[in-house]
Amino acid sequence: MERRAFRVNGFIVLIGLLVLGAALAAVVVSAGWTDSVVALLGTVGPWGLAALVLLSGFTVVNPNEAKVVQFLGRYVGTVKETGFQWVLPFTTKQHVTLRVRNFETAKLKVNDADGNPVEIAAVVVYKVTDTAKAAFSVDDYEEYVAIQSEAAVRHLATSHPYDAHEEGRTSLRDGAEVAGELTAELRERTELAGVEVLEARITHLAYAPEIAQAMLVRQQAAQVVAARTHIVAGAVGMVRLALDRLAEEGVVDLDEERKAQMVSNLLVVLCGDRATQPVVNAGSLYS
Secondary structure, X not given: OOOEOOOEEHHHHHHHHHHHHHHHXXXXXXXXXXXXXXXXXXXXXXXXXHHHHHHOOEEEEOOOEEEEEEEOOEEEEEEOOOEEEEXXXXXXXXXXXXXXXXXXXXXXXXXXXXXXXXXXXXXXXXXXXXXXXXXXXXXXXXXXXXXXXXXXXXXHHXXXXXXXXXXXXXXXXXXXXXXXXXXXXXXXXXHHHOEEEEEEEEEEEXXXXXXXXXXXXXHHHHHHHHHHHHHHXXXXXXXXXXXXXXXXXXXXXXXXXXXXXXXXXXXXXXXXXXXXXXXXXXXXXXX
């Protein structure tokens, strides 16, 4: 799990090293050339070596970035404080970005729940929340998220049909529900890598080219049937309203045969897909 690494403001350590360097320079100058080289090295050498060791602990942390610190293969902690920092010397510092990142998956060709081949792609927005898991749980957390995203999109496409022809069945075209399901699945898949998926949405959805034309005809037929059903329902209501109003206001007294004729004429006018031509009947309905 992620933990905070020991760190000190780098400028404080740098000032200390400058003071140490000035002191060593003063010792060298005051010793002069009369002292032996061995004595001079015995005085200045250890402090100079300590200064070189301290120099290896400096690092710079940029905004929305972190440094994962390791000492001889052991995880020491993570530095998230921005600026010039100093950590334990002889440590390796792995860079991990904390910025919000996003990418779009490739257009995948899969079969939906009904067995129809479809093309689907999604955009995934994520960020690193645990730098230790991102650095040590997987080899490359970016590649891990990309592969898991493609797997989740494939699973989503095979779990739902492109179009729901039954009421109450979720289809891939139900944007909000499908996005929520995809986001939840990706969060479970990427938690191991210390990554939080903020959002995942489908950006491309279409039938595969080999069946696109046939599915277009099917969709058009379904739309025509739905439209005709709506028109017929409205026409029946209008005919019923007309007959009831005529009866209530006593405009004309119609027997069953005349009512049937009137219903037939009104339905032809209201349900027809072309403009009707009025015909004036100068005779009688009865022979």
